[in-house]
Amino acid sequence: MAQATPKIRILQGAEPDLSAATYQIHDESHTIGNALRWMIMKNPKVEFCGYSAPHPSENHINMRIQMYDGLSSLTALLEALKNLDDLCVTIDEAYTHSMQNDQYERWDEKS
Amino acid sequence: MASSSSSHLPASVFNPRRHVGVHAERVSDVASTEFPGHYPGEDHSWSLAKFKENLKVSVKRLSQRSVEFDLVGVDASIANAFRRIMLSEVPTLAIEDVFVFNNTSVIHDEVLSHRLGLIPINVDPRLFEFRQDIPLDRNTLVFRLNVTCERIKKASKDGPQYINEYVRSGDLEWVPQGEQESVFASNPPAATNKDIVLAKLRPGQTIEMELHAIKGVGKEHAKWSPVATASYRLHPLILLNPSKPVPPHLAQKFASCFSPGVVKVSPDGQVSIDERHLRKETMSREVLRHKEFEGCVELKRIRDWFIFSVESEGPYTPESLFPESIKVMRGKIASIREAAEALLADSQDLGSGSAPGASAGPDADGDVEMA
Numbered sequence: 336m337a338q339a340t341p342k343i344r345i346l347q348g349a350e351p352d353l354s355a356a357t358y359q360i361h362d363e364s365h366t367i368g369n370a371l372r373w374m375i376m377k378n379p380k381v382e383f384c385g386y387s388a389p390h391p392s393e394n395h396i397n398m399r400i401q402m403y404d405g406l407s408s409l410t411a412l413l414e415a416l417k418n419l420d421d422l423c424v425t426i427d428e429a430y431t432h433s434m435q436n437d438q439y440e441r442w443d444e445k446s
Numbered sequence: 447m448a449s450s451s452s453s454h455l456p457a458s459v460f461n462p463r464r465h466v467g468v469h470a471e472r473v474s475d476v477a478s479t480e481f482p483g484h485y486p487g488e489d490h491s492w493s494l495a496k497f498k499e500n501l502k503v504s505v506k507r508l509s510q511r512s513v514e515f516d517l518v519g520v521d522a523s524i525a526n527a528f529r530r531i532m533l534s535e536v537p538t539l540a541i542e543d544v545f546v547f548n549n550t551s552v553i554h555d556e557v558l559s560h561r562l563g564l565i566p567i568n569v570d571p572r573l574f575e576f577r578q579d580i581p582l583d584r585n586t587l588v589f590r591l592n593v594t595c596e597r598i599k600k601a602s603k604d605g606p607q608y609i610n611e612y613v614r615s616g617d618l619e620w621v622p623q624g625e626q627e628s629v630f631a632s633n634p635p636a637a638t639n640k641d642i643v644l645a646k647l648r649p650g651q652t653i654e655m656e657l658h659a660i661k662g663v664g665k666e667h668a669k670w671s672p673v674a675t676a677s678y679r680l681h682p683l684i685l686l687n688p689s690k691p692v693p694p695h696l697a698q699k700f701a702s703c704f705s706p707g708v709v710k711v712s713p714d715g716q717v718s719i720d721e722r723h724l725r726k727e728t729m730s731r732e733v734l735r736h737k738e739f740e741g742c743v744e745l746k747r748i749r750d751w752f753i754f755s756v757e758s759e760g761p762y763t764p765e766s767l768f769p770e771s772i773k774v775m776r777g778k779i780a781s782i783r784e785a786a787e788a789l790l791a792d793s794q795d796l797g798s799g800s801a802p803g804a805s806a807g808p809d810a811d812g813d814v815e816m817a
Contacts, residue, residue, distance in 0.1 A: 342785035369523035377492035379482035444509035
């Protein structure tokens with residue numbers, strides 16, 4: 336079935352309607368963990384969001400999301416992922432625009 | 447008001463909510479508090495339009511090896527994510543396997559191999575695949591290193607005595623494999639810097655080895671990191687207290703507490719901050735050491751104004767490193783999204799396909815796994 340560890344797993348103790356759940360994301364670290372946590376917190380329906388990297392020897396993070404009004408935390412997670420993607424695209428466009436149009440100092444750096 | 451608006455700070459910079467306080471022995475207000483619900487009546491939920499309005503990316507300096515740019519309007523977690531990715535998850539090529547046929551130099555095999563691994567190679571990693579098990583021309587680059595040191599017969603007293611005294615990175619010879627010959631015809635793979643000394647030899651000593659370079663990421667070993675370093679600092683801010691001005695006779699001393707050019711002293715001893723040079727301030731906090739300036743000045747940093755400095759070490763041009771890191775970030779987001787969508791489909795299947803009375807969602811021990 337799942338020989339490799341699944342990318343995301345919902346840990347024990349989650350609410351049946353997923354209004355509160357802990358997601359264990361494998362092969363990820365603070366890089367995506369902190370950024371995703373910030374984006375999930377920007378959702379006004381989220382009551383609580385936090386993440387931790389339980390042990391540095393094990394390469395996974397635990398993300399806890401609790402929602403108001405019995406909404407599903409999985410939809411909040413997906414929405415935050417989509418928003419993060421939009422954010423990356425926006426930054427990329429702004430950087431490319433600046434690279435092509437801004438006046439910046441070009442200097443010769445000797446090796 | 448100002449003639450060139452780009453050289454002066456925008457008024458929004460003075461909003462105290464954006465400031466990190468820098469004191470003599472601590473920093474205050476480090477984390478951002480702008481989350482929905484924290485300030486009653488204000489809406490801080492995510493809005494792409496508002497983000498676009500506040501975002502400012504501007505490149506400041508560019509050379510062949512490094513780039514300095516400003517990223518304004520993002521949270522620290524995002525800026526840090528890009529910094530971490532540039533350091534450890536943008537792939538490069540580096541020598542991994544060293545087959546030693548003959549090494550009679552004083553440098554041990556493993557030490558020499560370690561040095562070889564750290565040599566930056568000027569090949570675009572996007573043309574290669576990661577190697578799983580089998581070395582192929584698509585995932586391995588082969589070099590040969592064959593150097594023997596000899597004494598120069600009839601050498602003059604002061605001139606060079608030996609041929610091939612130094613083994614340099616320029617002595618690596620590329621051995622084209624399969625398709626590589628045609629793909630790299632115009633730009634043969636080599637070390638980016640051919641003057642790196644790898645070993646020193648004396649007459650009779652030989653080094654003969656075959657080197658295999660593969661694609662990897664900095665996470666696994668620092669030799670695969672594409673940057674010399676990628677770092678950012680927060681834009682500094684110096685606020686003078688109007689109700690306690692700096693005494694004119696101490697104006698010069700005050701100006702010398704900061705980086706040169708940041709504080710302007712007028713002829714009659716009035717002190718002011720030169721906004722165009724404020725970013726040069728290194729926040730040494732020297733001014734907080736002197737009792738006579740207590741209460742005259744507040745040192746701050748602007749929480750969401752990141753001054754990135756990226757120095758490229760290998761094949762990437764410095765201006766392309768940031769877009770590469772954004773690509774890697776989007777790849778990570780996509781893989782998590784795929785997994786989360788599978789989880790969603792799973793839980794919906796369980797919900798709609800289950801018989802009435804059976805519980806939907808997590809099974810007996812609470813785990814909902816991907817199929």
